[in-house]
Amino acid sequence: MSTLEYLWLNFNNITVIHLGALEHLPELRELRLQGNKLRSVPWTAFRATPFLRVLDLKGNRIDILPELALQFLANLTYLDLSSNRLTVVSKNVFLNWPSYQKCQQLHCRAKILSSMVLALDNNPWVCDCRLRGLVQFVKSNSLPVILVNSYLICQDPVYKAGQLLHEIKLSVCMKPQISTPSANITIQVGQNVTLHCLAQASPSPTISWNYPLSIWRKFNVLTSSTAEDAVLSQLIIPAVHLVDSGNYTCVASNFIGRSMLVISLHVQPAQVLPASYSLSISREGNSYIDLRVVKQTVHGILLEWFSVANISEEWFTLYITSEEALRKEVVHIGPGINTYAVNNLLPGTKYEACLSMGSRPPHEGRCVVFVTGRDGGRLEDRERLLHISVVLCVLLLAAPVAAYVWTAEGPCSCREWGPHCCPRHRHALRPPPAVPQCKDRSFRDHLAVCEDGNGHRHMKGNEEKEDDSG
Numbered sequence: 001m002s003t004l005e006y007l008w009l010n011f012n013n014i015t016v017i018h019l020g021a022l023e024h025l026p027e028l029r030e031l032r033l034q035g036n037k038l039r040s041v042p043w044t045a046f047r048a049t050p051f052l053r054v055l056d057l058k059g060n061r062i063d064i065l066p067e068l069a070l071q072f073l074a075n076l077t078y079l080d081l082s083s084n085r086l087t088v089v090s091k092n093v094f095l096n097w098p099s100y101q102k103c104q105q106l107h108c109r110a111k112i113l114s115s116m117v118l119a120l121d122n123n124p125w126v127c128d129c130r131l132r133g134l135v136q137f138v139k140s141n142s143l144p145v146i147l148v149n150s151y152l153i154c155q156d157p158v159y160k161a162g163q164l165l166h167e168i169k170l171s172v173c174m175k176p177q178i179s180t181p182s183a184n185i186t187i188q189v190g191q192n193v194t195l196h197c198l199a200q201a202s203p204s205p206t207i208s209w210n211y212p213l214s215i216w217r218k219f220n221v222l223t224s225s226t227a228e229d230a231v232l233s234q235l236i237i238p239a240v241h242l243v244d245s246g247n248y249t250c251v252a253s254n255f256i257g258r259s260m261l262v263i264s265l266h267v268q269p270a271q272v273l274p275a276s277y278s279l280s281i282s283r284e285g286n287s288y289i290d291l292r293v294v295k296q297t298v299h300g301i302l303l304e305w306f307s308v309a310n311i312s313e314e315w316f317t318l319y320i321t322s323e324e325a326l327r328k329e330v331v332h333i334g335p336g337i338n339t340y341a342v343n344n345l346l347p348g349t350k351y352e353a354c355l356s357m358g359s360r361p362p363h364e365g366r367c368v369v370f371v372t373g374r375d376g377g378r379l380e381d382r383e384r385l386l387h388i389s390v391v392l393c394v395l396l397l398a399a400p401v402a403a404y405v406w407t408a409e410g411p412c413s414c415r416e417w418g419p420h421c422c423p424r425h426r427h428a429l430r431p432p433p434a435v436p437q438c439k440d441r442s443f444r445d446h447l448a449v450c451e452d453g454n455g456h457r458h459m460k461g462n463e464e465k466e467d468d469s470g
Contacts, residue, residue, distance in 0.1 A: 091133035
């Protein structure tokens, strides 16, 4: 339909527009796709429709509008993108609009003012620095575009929700800047400490923490907004130990970039340690053990530990106990090893594993409690028995039918059909002196040899018969 000028496909279930869908519509003037399910539009496809003036995409699911989206719509004067899912749109999208550029060059604002129409209302706008250019574009006095609804409402961030876009003041986008009250902290063992990281950025940044023992020791992080473009993150370390000494890096990032700040924590040994920390701190106060289960099966586990000791070559003692299984095992492990596999455990049983340095008792080390998985072997055996029973039932049900077919098409069996096999000596077959036997030579020749208790033998074939009495 190369002469088609108006194409209305409103309120269908269109989800995708093929890149070549408009190739054979060079005269198209108006395309309406309102109320469909489009998430994106192949904007380069409009190269094939140079005379398109109206493009209605209202009520779809479009969430991105590229900066060069309108560059191939040279004669477009009406664009409706309302009721979509646009959150951020660059002003360059409209600065690259050929109709706008043409008007700016010819200074024809008065002439074209009534013909350039744009609809952007009812979208979930995120009112941060990324919309600053669009706000300036909308507020511009020399704008040769009419907005169908100039009341664009902010949805995010929360403290700006419900405000009108053209009434708020948006700051310039900037990379995060980080600060902290103290970059060097010294504390004694067993005390609590909180590290602070304040980041200012536009848009608001996300903050994360990196430290050497982040895999083994997880700490709580509290994040709050102190101002419009400021975020405070607090890393809470309870009951610090000597192993917690080191550098803690605060990382703040947004789409502009990221910044880092290092906070050094120094932990000093205490004279007397509280008793509540005896599970993870050795008697000497300078040793630390952290134990965890990294892999678990039905009959075994794999243990892994991290330790810091005042002796470079420290060996360990591993205790495996279970009250349910009545098991107690002690394993001595040499220095330089940080994993151990425990096998031959009972399924569905509770165990306790304790690791201590040297030959110290279990209560002075780190302990973990685990339960082995349940054994599926019994269930598999029951399923296997059920399958065998089903097969037997099928065989028993199918046996009479098979016997009938065999007797109808094949040679006879003297055990059940002896009298019919040997008709001449039917009188000699008297139960129970002898059990007739039949030896089948060939099913193809239908040849059978029958022998009764008196020694009579009868051979019957397709064309010959033989009777031999002994």
